[in-house]
Amino acid sequence: MATTVACTSTIDLQGVNYNYRRGDYWGAYEELQALQESYTKKQGPLLYALDAGMLAHYGQQYSESNLLLSAAERGIWENYSESITANIASYLVNDNTRAYQGEDFEDLYANIFKALNYLHLGEPESAMVELRRFTEKQQLLKQKYLNLNARLSNTSYGEVVEEYTSSQFSSSALGFYLQMVLARDIGEFDTAQYSKRALEESFKSQKMLYPFSIPSTVAEDLTPPAEREGRVNIVAFSGLSPYKEEVVERLPLSRTNYVKIALPRMVRRPTVIDSIEVVVSNVGAFKLELLEDMGTIAVDAFKMRENHIYNKTIIRALLKATGSEIIDYTTQYMYTEAQCQQEADTIAVIGTFLSFFSRIFSEASENADVRGSHYFPDKAWIGGVTLPYGSYDVRLLYRNRNGKIVYEDNLKGLTVTAKGLRLWESVCPL
């Protein structure tokens, strides 16, 4: 039993990561597909769908990516209803007994990437559907924070109100930016204007998450261009979102007993990219600016659940340790109360066995829930340029802090026409 509960649910993604890091997204996607059975068995279908959906997007398999990300979105929605039995088990064993419910940022960004998929497939109406869905989810998130704050102030004593460490992310500038550009390109100018204002509000109301200025392109993106010219926007993603790791602490309860506390912690995987230069054939070059630090947002959104996870872990760990303590105490008591030496010896053997088993169970089963998706990006950058109608080749030069080009992405045969979508996308794995 102890061996069973101790079974690790982590999965080896080395092969996938190797291809991903080289920018071979299709290869990474294929590697992940080969792992589908074991991945789904260990971490569930939701996480597989999120990871595969993202890799399919990077690998330009947009329809496939949409199917996978839709499955993930449905999974998150369905897993909102928690199983009571699994929940009870999570208080006795660990949080991995519960179905993975998805982090808020995963749920939100799934719609962003679905919108980008539809954009690449030339279906702007469907892309707008995704962005509206995204807006709805943001409103729900806002509501969630309001409920939480109300609950916290209700449970506070006197003047002391528990401070919430999260800056309560509920408005993504990236989402509003995409909505603005898309609405502009399909002629929904009211929506474009609204999205621009909402983007500016995201920066204003969440200064902790957006400690940099609004990219300069935003001010110019809705200005009507001259005749036979079109405003083109570029969105680039770099790095990988944070992952969760287990932090273990063992606190002594007595000379022979201790409490094992295993908590999940978000660990950043910051991008090495410091600047991105866009070189447009026969036109010139311009730089992209940072729009959203998705890694910071992921960490911040996780903070909202941290208190709950911490409290639950403490209760569970204490329950387990108390169980061992009770066994020890009962054994001791029964041993002293035994009628004869033979009975006392039997009690001592059984008691020692139970105590040993209880400690093994406690040690092996107390694992943090470190499940999470692996392939959302760390940062989103944007830029814009007004170009005459025509066809262009674009080079994106990703530079590190020293100005050295560490990655290059070439986008070929991009057209600027009177009608049609004018949002180009690039991805850097570093």
Place this chain on the structure above:
Amino acid sequence: MRSKKGQILTLLLITLFVFAGCSSTVRVSRLGEDDQYDLSGNWNDTDINIITTALIKSSLSGNWIAQFRLHKGANPVVVVGTIINRSSEHIDTSIIAKKFEMALINTNQVDMVADINFREQLRGEREEQQYYASEETAVALGREIGADYLLQGAVRTVVDQTPGKAVRTYYVSAELVDIETSRKVWVGEESVRKLIKQAKYTW
């Protein structure tokens, strides 16, 4: 005696396992047209029926058909345009358009012409016939019937929600526009409101 009982029990258990093994995990049953099933709270066939029935009734009760017939002495010709999806769900709005088309044409008081996409196909076919069909059977060019009215519309959603509970309202609007004058001769809007509850805990 005891062994006989044991044998019967074993047999029963085996039968149970055999039946359990044979039973399929997928079950299908036919539903009646009036049966209403909501599984996820998303837009479904019931919503389509409620909306289109109400909108069609509203459009037919308007006096635009009678007015047109009175002035022109012929049936008005309608072309179906686009019903735009401005909601937060992927909705196939062509079903609404098609239901509208069927209802109007079945009144025998309205003539319909093929929509823009289908017309392109027809024009291609007609042009090809000029080259490849025999002179006697090739259809003539330039004999399309011009539409008098364009039907267009939109689907929108408004969602009010808290975790585990949502009120989702679908607004479906449709309008008939006089193509010559851009005058709107009929505008209708219908809505469906749904309360969607999702339990936080389940067995």
